[in-house]
Amino acid sequence: MMFHANLNTYLMLALFLLMTGIYGMIRHKTFIGMLISTELVLNGAGLNFMAFNKFLAPDPAVGQIFTLFIMGIAAAEAAIAISFILAVYRKFSTGDPQGVTDLKG
Amino acid sequence: MNLMMEVLFFGFVVLTMTGALLAVRAKILMHGVLGLAVSLLGVAGLYLYLGSPFLTLMQVLIYVGAICVVLVFGIMVGYTPNEVAEKVPMGRNALLGLLASGSAAFFLMVMVLGRTHWVPAAHRVGDFSIEHVGESLLLTWCLAFEMISVVLLIAIVGAIILARGGREEGSQ
Incomplete structure (x- = not known):
């Protein structure tokens, strides 16, 4: 059995990336840590698209293009999130999500 | 030849998984970014096996090259040295995280992966070449x-x- 020519291998790996991403998002106590976990989840999505693209899709260009779009969105998201983190850090002097409580009643 | 490809494939899989684990388990943020970079490199290798050297290059260029550097700059500018290392994680958070990811994994594995019979497309148009990607990028998906x-x-x-x-x- 060839693992690298099997759709389920890639799906399981993408599932693993999603799992670790969700776990990290809850476990991390800093904004940057959460951002790192988000990148893992996005990467799992990209891997899924590429796997389906290789094994099932009628047009092999579509999955590649969609993965490219995911990368572009991830880059934009990282830039925006980093600048948000900097702005929050300047206002609250903390990188801890628990410390940002202006809207807490 | 086939055996070598398989061994290399597992090398990339191990790279991806260990990198992801390091990224979420690291206590020092910089180690987390390093783990993320390793994991993204592993996925870039897997893209080779999925027939797209172009996306491998893009992955290395955009994710490993750009996003990880942005994260490093974020850590450098936004955090004072004693905050770069996270405090000992709360047990409750780690438990909740395990619960959430575990249940998501269970449902996806049992409900989706276990029960679905994937049907390949009846016939394929185009190929994996970069020309075809560029053409559809600028015509169909303009x-x-x-x-x-x-x-x-x-x-x-x-x-x-x-x-x-x-x-x-x-x-x-």
Whole structure:
């Protein structure tokens, strides 16, 4: 059995990336840590698209293009999130999500 | 030859998994970014097996090259040295995280992977070549392509506006 020519291998790996991403998002106590976990989840999505693209899709260009779009969105998201983190850090002097409580009643 | 490909494939899989685990388990943020970079490199290798050297290069260029560097800069600018290392994680958070990811994995594995019979497309058009990708990018998916460029432009402008000014300026 060839693992690298099997759709389920890639799906399981993408599932693993999603799992670790969700776990990290809850476990991390800093904004940057959460951002790192988000990148893992996005990467799992990209891997899924590429796997389906290789094994099932009628047009092999579509999955590649969609993965490219995911990368572009991830880059934009990282830039925006980093600048948000900097702005929050300047206002609250903390990188801890628990410390940002202006809207807490 | 086949055996070598398989061994290399498992090398990439191990790279991806260990990198992801390091990224979420690291106590020092810089180690987390390092783990993320390793994991993204592993996925870049897997893209080779999925028939797209072009996306491998893009993955290394955009994810490993750009996003990880942005994260490193974020850590450098935004955090004082004693905050770079996270405090010992709360047991409750780690438990909740395990629960959430475990249940998601269970449902996806049992409900989706276990029960679905994937049917390949009856016939394929085009190929994996970069020419075909570029052609459909600029013909079929032209609108989405332009929208992405607008989104990136707005993101860049927004990031500059949000992050403008020094650290001392805003702190009263």
